[in-house]
Amino acid sequence: MKQRFLLLYLACLIGYYGTGQDVYELNSGWKCYQASELAATPEQLSQNSYAIDSWMPAVVPGTVLTTLLENKKIPDPFYGMNNNKIPDIYNVGKARYTYWFCKDFKEAIPSGDGQVWLNFRGINYSCEIYLNGKKVNKQTFKGMFLRQRYNITRLLNKSGNNRLAVIVYPPDAVGNPNGGQGGDGTIAKNVTHQYVAGWDWIQPVRDRNTGIWDKVTIEKTKAVIIVDPFVRTEVPGIRKPAGAQAPAFIHTSATLENASAATVSGILKYEINHQQVRQRVTLKPFEKKEMQLPVIEIKNPRLWWPNTYGPQNLYPAAFSFIKSNNEISDSRNVAVGIREVKNIWNNHTRSMEVRVNGQPVFIRGGNWIVSDELLRFSKERYDAEIRLHRDMGLNLIRVWGGALTERPEFYEACDRYGFLVMQDFWGSGDCNGRWMDPKKLEDQWTRRNYPDDHSLFIESAADMIRMIRNHPSLAIWCGGNEIVLAPDLFHALKDSLMPKLDGTRWFIDYSNSDSMSYNAIGNNGDGPYGIQTLPYFWNYRTWPFNSEIGSVGMGDFASLKRFIPENNLVIPSEKTGSETVNDSVWTYHKYIGYGKFIEAYGAPKNLEDFANKAQLVNYDQYRTLMEGFIGHQWDWYTGLIIWKTQNPWTALRGQMYDYYLDPNACLYGLHTANQPLHGMFSFGDSSIYIANNTWEKKDNLMLVVKAFSMEGKEHLITQVFCEAIPQNTKRILSVKAAIKAMGKNEGMFLTIQLLDMSKTIIDENTYWLPDQSGNYSGLNKMPAAPLNIQCKKAGAGKLEVQLQNPENAPLAFFNRLSVVDPKTGKRLLPSFYSDNYVTVLPGARKLIHIDYPKGPQAVAVSVAGWNVKEQLISIN
Structure with missing residues (x-):
């Protein structure tokens, strides 16, 4: 056995490529053709003399579907139910999505001892490669997560005109997309990603992402x-x-x-x-x-x-x-971030604790799938998505095991924005046999040993470790999602590859393992995943390091209109205990219900009203989720990872921003909760707490707690100097009596402020509390707020927006800011806001900084709130 593994490990040492001194991408000018329709031999079509002018332009990096979409051969699978109009590979056969890809390029034979290398950073799933009529790879290459490097010096044409031809085959087992997690599970027989056969948050990807999906370079x-x-x-x-x-x-x-x-x-x-x-x-x-x-x-x-x-x-x-x-x-x-990450067992919480440069870090994380289900990756999109996670105030991203090893550009963005990354390897309990599942084709004993080729898995794992191990953001390796991999794979990772190739990071056997988090009080597993009452997040004790916990997350009306046809823009009618609603498009896009939480704000008049009220719920759910965990940090918990913070397509659940990078109120609920110094209200015991999420003790903080009526009448509950303990949370006082007295009839607003010695507000947090029946009846009686809005340019692609509410006015409640094109009224995406869904107190002002993308010369800022009529301010 040891000798067999040594041979496998030696095979793993084949080829790493990175940024050399002279490298360029082959990222344009590709052509493709369905292989079954070609009569030419590979040797013929890989020579310049063979005409390919009539072939279809190909997207590389990309997949067969991205090419077909670019050439308008298929409808947009993200819109409505268009995905059902695209033939599924399981029904039409693998030949339908087996294509030749050709690229003509110029490269002369080098002089002296010069060498020319052809590098592929990712092909799914297997391929044959030809250059100038000669075969490049001696054996069929296989494996989505294994890079390839070939010395092509002796294959170059003397003329300097070369043709590269690659035939790409789909995964060996494409799987039946029968509605199960990973369909019938057989997609996991390959060393590939599993979500492409469908999951409870995504529909099947019809070609299973067949193609040259990552960069091709000449070095x-x-x-x-x-x-x-x-x-x-x-360190x-x-x-x-x-x-x-x-x-x-x-x-x-x-x-x-x-x-x-x-x-x-x-x-x-x-x-x-x-x-x-x-x-x-x-x-x-x-x-x-x-x-x-x-x-x-x-x-x-x-x-x-x-x-x-x-x-x-x-x-x-x-x-x-x-x-x-x-x-x-x-x-x-190689950019270097000097840091040292360690993990120690916390005996009090009975969970692992992460330390960076010797300091304890309370983990506030998000689960990540991929940037795009069709693998349309770019450095710019990665930067935008990680920046949005930065704006949430999170400090860790977990790359989920049913997806892929994230690309170096993802890690570069995490390096820049300060994210620790937990990288799963490619397995999930759903496909790999943890549970009985009637939708799976094979039994648990068989699925337990997926994938079929363990040697390929080990070789691929070794290569991926080498690809990303230099990034300071990479902090944790994880064997798989909710299951330990097959014993030989697990031991190869833990006992051989990790010590040899890295040896610097925490390796978890699986994502919700007892070695990560052990809950002795009986609340086993991760989750919950749906909407909860707000006291739940303070009172119910989950796993002490919870790898998956989440709630709702649909976008607003502007977001919904991007992918839901007009006839389907209806209020979803939910059935208790079911995720099926009265509209097929909502069901298809995996809507997860809000129950009666929206009705507490009054019966919605239409879908726009429904979506706006959903944002109130979104904000409250994620602010309270995070504050409940922070309120028990180092006592109940050492960390949490939200399920999930983004979607790789137009789903209607588990996201802080939509596929088009438009944020919803979930993001800003987290933004508020994750401030370094933070005053917060516990829905568990109606007390005020101060959280210090830094390593420095903070003295001489002024805590101010105020109540406001719906008309804006202020009542000072307390004003007291206090201190904040480093990396901890401290209870200050109960406001239960004040809430009961003031809020029983119409509800009320509760504002917590922290001020420094110069009387500068360093944190402000406003809650809207229901009446004694649990409804927000007073919100529907609020007078309009005469909010004054001033905007100015603050540089290229930068704006400053000042919101000012006069004295003696009601609160200007829950205002959404958007940068729009004044001609079309459409939002400019991605735009980044220092804060959003903001509430401005009577006599107060707030300054919002905005970065927006290049676009029209003139832009406008839209501001609309609960009791603020939309205003559109043009800026030249």
Whole structure:
């Protein structure tokens, strides 16, 4: 067994590619054709003399469906029920989605010891590759999560005109999309993502994402290339973001590969912070050699910290191999975030605790699927989505196991915005046999050993570890979603690959494992996943490190109109205990119900009114969910991960923003709850708490608690100096009596403010509380608020909006700001708001900063609230 695994591991060492000294993408000019309709041989069609002008333009990186969509051969699967109009691969056969992809490019045969490499960062699922009439891969390549690197120097045409041809085959088992989680489960027989056969939040992807789905690059080096560079940072002791720092240490290694038939001598060099280390080496013809470099000490380092705790400092750094004639053979740039992540068992909570640079971090996370179910990834979209997560005040993103290993561009964005990442490997209890399931084709014993090719899984896992291990954001590895992988796969990961290839991060056997979180009081598992009463989040004790907990999350009317046909823009009529509603489109897009929570605001007049009231529920649900966990941090909990914060298509559940990157009120409920210093109201015991989500004690804070009537009449409940304990929550006083006295007839507003010694408000949190019957009857009687709005440009793509409410006015309640095109009235997306769904107290003002994308010369800002008529302010 040991010998067998050693052979597998050696196979895993095949090829890493990264950013070399001379690299470019083959990302345009591709053509494609359905393979079953071609009579030419691969050798023929991969030569320039074979005409492909009549072939269909192809999207690469992309999938067959993205190409068909781009060429208007299929309808938009995200709109209405169009996805049902696209033939499913299970019904029409794999040949329907098996295509040839061709690309003509110019690259001359290099002189001297120059080498040219062809790199694929992801093909789903198997392929044959030809270049200029010659086959490139000796054996059929297979595996969605395994990169490929080929030396094509000797295959290039003397003319410099080359043709690359790739035939891509769908997964071996495409699975029956029968409505189960992962359909009939057989999609998991492949080393691929499982959600493509359908889940309870997504419909099946008809081609199962067959295609050249990630980047294709041409890379030019000299004889020796740098493979698998690895940077490990060591930060001893307990640190804080501010002040002078004790030294940190950089450990580096890389594999060198000599691609030539001659012996090559030179120096492997690593540079960071104006310091460098060197190692002399001689490589025999075609030899590979792993090199360890001397440790570098960084004095007074600028450390990398998670979001809300400190800055995300990144050092530019580079590996290079310099031949004995002083010519650079290859170089690799690796941005370095100096930090150290550890985990310790918290005996009080009975769960794992994450520490960064020695400091405890209360995990406030979100579950992530993929950016786009059709794998249309871009650096810009990744940046926008991670920025929206930053605006939520979260500090961790978990990449769910039924999806994929996220791309380096995702990790680069997480590095910039300060996110710890928990990366699952590719398995889920639904497909991999944890539970009995009548929708699954095979029994649990069989499914327990998915995928069919364990060697391919291990090889792919090793390659993915190498691809992302240098990112400071990567903090936790997870074996799979809600199940331990098959024993040999689990032990290969835990006992062999992790120690050898990384060894710096916490490895969890599965996402809700007892090794992560053990609840001795009987509330087992993760969740809940649906809407809850607000006291629930304070009173009910879930798992102490809850990997999945969530609620509702539909967007507003503007969001719904983007993907729901006009005839289906109706109020969903829910059936108790069922996720089926009276409209097929709502059901198809996986609507999860709000129950009677919206009716507490009054029966909705139409869908727009329904969607606006849903935002009130959204805000309250996620603000209270987060505050309930923060209120019990280090006592009941060490962390939580929301299920889920985004959707890869136009779903109607579990999202803080829609597929089009338009935020809803869930996002800003979290934004409010996650402030570094925060005053909050417990719906559990009607008390006021102060949360300090920093590592510094805060003295001389003025806590102000006020009540407001629907007309805006203010009543001061308390004003008291207090202190905030680092990384903890402190109960201050009960306001139960005041609420009972003031709010029984119409409800009331409760505002909590924290002020510093200069009387500056550093946190403000306004709650709307129901009357004694549980309804928000007073909200429907509120007078209009005469909100004054002033807007001005604050730079390219930047606006400042000031909202001012006069003295003696009612509260200007729950105002949504949107940047729009004044000609069309449509929102400009993605736009980023320093706050939104804001309430302005009588006599107060709020300043909102907005970043918006390039678009028309003139823009406008729309502001509309519960008792504020929409205003549209044009800005030239």
